[in-house]
């Protein structure tokens with residue numbers, strides 16, 4: 001079975017962590033990788049469909065598209081997702097269930113990940129590599 005090497009892409013800044021912990025929403029980290037956000041966010045569910053060496057045991061081994069508990073008390077977060085159809089499919093599913101949807105990424109990836117989406121920029125510098133946080137309003 002495929003197992004990915006340990007690697008962290010989105011390293012959140014303190015500014016993002018403090019802001020996210022004040023939302024009073026459950027953050028569903030879709031494509032959570034190592035599950036490292038579980039160490040800094042108070043209320044988070046981590047999901048990733050491909051095992052990764054050294055990942056936190058809290059990570060649910062599942063396709064984010066199979067997650068059935070999106071709702072008004074949740075925000076779906078896609079942080080530095082690997083690109084592909086699944087990204088906008090998760091946006092759509094979470095929005096349809098009444099969740100807010102956030103995307104944390106690098107400007108060079110917006111064309112691939114956000115094409116055709118209605119978005120609103122929420123914050124700059126949410127990650128150590130200069131990631132920005134966008135809210136997806138419509139897909």
Ligand SMILES: C[S@@+](CC[C@H](N)C(=O)[O-])C[C@H]1O[C@@H](n2cnc3c(N)ncnc32)[C@H](O)[C@@H]1O
Pocket residue numbers: 007008009010011030031032033034047048049050062063064065079080081082086
């Ligand atoms: C570039 S990595 C980013 C991981 C993590 N967010 C980070 O910043 O370190 C993208 C992750 O998305 C996961 N992924 C891809 N498709 C997925 C899906 N349909 N459901 C859940 N996870 C998925 C991959 O296994 C991979 O770990």
